[in-house]
Amino acid sequence: MSLLKKASIITTPTAYAEDYLYSIKPAFALGSSLTSSPVNLSNDFNANGSSSITDADTFTSTGGSLDGITSKTSVYTLTVGRRFQIEIQGNTTSSGFTLGAGNGNGDEYGSGFGVHTFVSLHAQLWIRQRTSGTTNITKLSIQEVTDADFHFDRNSTGTRLNEDYLIEDVPYNFVINSEDFSQSTWLKSNVTITSNSIIAPDGTLSGGKILETTGSSNGHFILDSLSLAQNITYNFSAFVKKLNRRYVALQNSYNSNNGSIAFFDLDNKTIIYTFSNGDGGRVFSVSDAKIESAANGWVRLSANFQSNVAGDSLVPSLVIADSQWSTGFSYNNTYAGDVTKGVYAWGLQIVKGDQPKDYLKTTDRLDIPRIDYTNGEGSILLEPQRQNRLDYSQDLSQWGNKSDTSVSASTELSPEGIANAYLLENTGSPSAFLANNTLTVTIGTTYTFSFFVKKVNNTWVRIGHVSSATTGCWFDLDNGVVGTVNSTSATIEKYPNNWFRITNTFVATAGAGTAVAFIGISQVDGSTDAETGKQLLIYGAQVEEGSYATSLIHTSGSAVTRSADSANNAGNSDLINSTEGVLYAEMKALADDATNRRISISDGTTANRMYISYKNFTNQIRAEVISSSSSVFDATYSANDITIFSKIALKYKLNDFSLYIDGVEVANDTSGAVPTGLKELAFDDGAGNNDFYGNVKSLMVFKEALTDLELEKLTGYNNHELYMNYYNRLSYLGLVEEYNVESDINNYIL
Numbered sequence: 001m002s003l004l005k006k007a008s009i010i011t012t013p014t015a016y017a018e019d020y021l022y023s024i025k026p027a028f029a030l031g032s033s034l035t036s037s038p039v040n041l042s043n044d045f046n047a048n049g050s051s052s053i054t055d056a057d058t059f060t061s062t063g064g065s066l067d068g069i070t071s072k073t074s075v076y077t078l079t080v081g082r083r084f085q086i087e088i089q090g091n092t093t094s095s096g097f098t099l100g101a102g103n104g105n106g107d108e109y110g111s112g113f114g115v116h117t118f119v120s121l122h123a124q125l126w127i128r129q130r131t132s133g134t135t136n137i138t139k140l141s142i143q144e145v146t147d148a149d150f151h152f153d154r155n156s157t158g159t160r161l162n163e164d165y166l167i168e169d170v171p172y173n174f175v176i177n178s179e180d181f182s183q184s185t186w187l188k189s190n191v192t193i194t195s196n197s198i199i200a201p202d203g204t205l206s207g208g209k210i211l212e213t214t215g216s217s218n219g220h221f222i223l224d225s226l227s228l229a230q231n232i233t234y235n236f237s238a239f240v241k242k243l244n245r246r247y248v249a250l251q252n253s254y255n256s257n258n259g260s261i262a263f264f265d266l267d268n269k270t271i272i273y274t275f276s277n278g279d280g281g282r283v284f285s286v287s288d289a290k291i292e293s294a295a296n297g298w299v300r301l302s303a304n305f306q307s308n309v310a311g312d313s314l315v316p317s318l319v320i321a322d323s324q325w326s327t328g329f330s331y332n333n334t335y336a337g338d339v340t341k342g343v344y345a346w347g348l349q350i351v352k353g354d355q356p357k358d359y360l361k362t363t364d365r366l367d368i369p370r371i372d373y374t375n376g377e378g379s380i381l382l383e384p385q386r387q388n389r390l391d392y393s394q395d396l397s398q399w400g401n402k403s404d405t406s407v408s409a410s411t412e413l414s415p416e417g418i419a420n421a422y423l424l425e426n427t428g429s430p431s432a433f434l435a436n437n438t439l440t441v442t443i444g445t446t447y448t449f450s451f452f453v454k455k456v457n458n459t460w461v462r463i464g465h466v467s468s469a470t471t472g473c474w475f476d477l478d479n480g481v482v483g484t485v486n487s488t489s490a491t492i493e494k495y496p497n498n499w500f501r502i503t504n505t506f507v508a509t510a511g512a513g514t515a516v517a518f519i520g521i522s523q524v525d526g527s528t529d530a531e532t533g534k535q536l537l538i539y540g541a542q543v544e545e546g547s548y549a550t551s552l553i554h555t556s557g558s559a560v561t562r563s564a565d566s567a568n569n570a571g572n573s574d575l576i577n578s579t580e581g582v583l584y585a586e587m588k589a590l591a592d593d594a595t596n597r598r599i600s601i602s603d604g605t606t607a608n609r610m611y612i613s614y615k616n617f618t619n620q621i622r623a624e625v626i627s628s629s630s631s632v633f634d635a636t637y638s639a640n641d642i643t644i645f646s647k648i649a650l651k652y653k654l655n656d657f658s659l660y661i662d663g664v665e666v667a668n669d670t671s672g673a674v675p676t677g678l679k680e681l682a683f684d685d686g687a688g689n690n691d692f693y694g695n696v697k698s699l700m701v702f703k704e705a706l707t708d709l710e711l712e713k714l715t716g717y718n719n720h721e722l723y724m725n726y727y728n729r730l731s732y733l734g735l736v737e738e739y740n741v742e743s744d745i746n747n748y749i750l
Contacts, residue, residue, distance in 0.1 A: 009701040013378035023148040034076040068128030094133030212337030223317035237302035247321035252305035260286035262303035379695035388553035404429030433520035458534035483525035548591035568682035580653035602686025608675035609686035632672030633657035663716035
């Protein structure tokens with residue numbers, strides 16, 4: 001039997017969604033439904049407040065804060081911390097309803113008919129109407145998800161290096177609630193929204209119905225408000241299907257009355273016209289409009305928009321029309337709406353650049369795992385919380401101190417692959433630099449300053465934390481090497497198209513009001529002298545507390561914090577054997593920073609667990625097995641460099657423990673008990689501490705203790721081939737940001 005077949009859990013950088021990092025083995029699996037079939041609300045639920053259960057499948061309520069129905073714990077309970085899937089179908093006269101858990105006023109898990117997946121925080125489920133009305137439920141299924149997917153949390157957005165080795169926002173779709181337009185993040189003008197009304201292009205019941213109201217002020221549209229960067233092209237796209245209105249427009253403006261627009265005919269699948277507009281010095285341009293056929297009778301509309309206004313709260317809108325507008329459309333052409341007229345819409349997306357990327361679903365845009373390609377192949381990226389303390393990371397023209405330099409927007413492509421780099425030029429002085437003097441740091445604290453730079457006609461560049469040659473670090477852009485270092489440390493890393501990321505780690509010697517971050521042009525190594533006319537391209541400045549640089553955090557006017565990555569609560573007692581087994585990971589550290597970073601199997605506490613980790617000593621790997629709070633196996637291995645990937649396997653069995661690293665057994669023990677009650681795989685120490693921060697290519701759990709030969713092969717140099725066919729077959733399916741891919745995975749098991 002192959003090692004892949006022996007593994008009970010396999011996690012590789014393949015599939016993910018908001019709140020989840022999917023394991024590719026086992027495939028998505030559901031337990032039996034906890035609710036009655038057919039629906040029997042009287043048997044399974046109690047009515048609360050003004051609600052009443054009027055039939056086996058129907059309840060009514062006035063929509064008060066506690067009105068609704070709550071599951072009877074005597075019939076079933078939701079196990080706290082476990083993942084569940086709810087499918088609910090039917091109809092309602094209320095404006096909508098929500099699903100949640102608690103005693104009628106707890107945590108909300110979803111809204112409307114369809115399929116919802118969540119991790120339960122309470123034992124009881126509730127269903128509550130938003131307004132008064134009657135809800136008829138034709139199907140209600142509540143099932144525990146029994147796979148090995150990780151519950152993922154970051155509570156912020158982030159960036160990564162994508163498969164094209166370009167910096168990319170995660171998520172790259174800037175729209176919030178890209179499918180549910182009933183949410184408060186979408187403003188509605190003279191329209192009503194009914195979510196989950198029609199089969200969407202992806203085959204799910206998630207398409208929204210948009211109907212006009214009788215009002216005529218400012219047309220009929222839904223809109224959102226986003227703060228978009230200056231002079232960057234954004235692509236705005238939406239999937240639309242005709243109900244009984246033929247004409248639809250995509251618009252972008254700084255308010256509801258001015259802006260640019262692309263106008264489409266749904267019957268003929270044509271672009272009628274595009275129109276750019278401006279007001280008070282603002283310029284809103286539109287270009288490259290497209291209408292393309294999609295599945296299930298839908299079309300995808302798209303157009304590129306750009307504004308010359310930095311930080312303006314721009315308004316992307318989807319507009320319904322009753323007739324063809326004339327070129328130069330304005331809202332003078334409004335009309336009285338018809339409550340029976342409208343369109344279907346789904347999958348609104350705004351991305352940087354001039355191409356409509358593959359659609360990516362969003363809700364709150366938080367908690368999306370990152371698959372990073374910094375090392376050429378995909379790996380799961382987990383980073384600690386960091387804050388970019390610079391107020392402007394991208395629009396470097398906002399940096400206030402320009403000492404004999406000029407900085408201007410460039411048409412050159414940045415490491416994002418779009419035209420948002422800046423040109424830095426020496427305009428005269430022998431000592432030329434660009435500085436940000438709004439930086440606030442704490443004296444005695446370690447920070448890392450990083451910058452992306454590209455040579456135009458000058459070889460040497462320096463960066464530092466105060467405007468002084470004695471604290472700078474110099475970098476050679478011809479040879480990609482670090483020169484003089486007058487701080488703690490410095491690094492240079494090559495990116496595509498001759499870009500480099502340079503870093504300077506320093507201990508702050510000046511605090512608020514006196515600290516600055518600067519980048520300078522130099523003639524030679526160690527010199528502050530520069531030559532008039534010399535130029536560099538610059539992008540992506542960051543100052544963060546810590547001894548190494550992490551992924552870029554965009555800022556535009558103030559400091560921004562990226563929260564820590566957390567992935568836990570995977571697996572269960574069916575997939576993890578307490579008697580014997582193996583925990584395996586191919587991983588590397590972000591830095592040799594002398595902190596404990598662990599991956600564990602546990603009973604949910606520190607009493608019974610095992611882990612592999614990077615230790616709080618330089619370049620040390622540790623593995624430990626703990627049974628009934630007693631350490632029964634504890635091994636430490638000194639690695640050459642923990643920032644290079646290693647293949648690590650920890651075997652456990654009664655009186656038989658061993659640690660293999662890169663094909664070699666480095667420690668063993670022939671006595672000791674095994675832990676009991678093992679049920680959870682997590683990127684931490686088993687109790688929510690010592691979170692793992694690093695890159696992981698593969699994480700596996702085996703329910704049996706492998707032989708020495710198998711462990712050598714698993715951790716050996718050629719083990720990559722053991723699972724890459726499996727990984728590639730899944731990657732070929734495009735299993736990213738999909739909620740319905742898990743059921744397909746079984747068909748591709750080797």
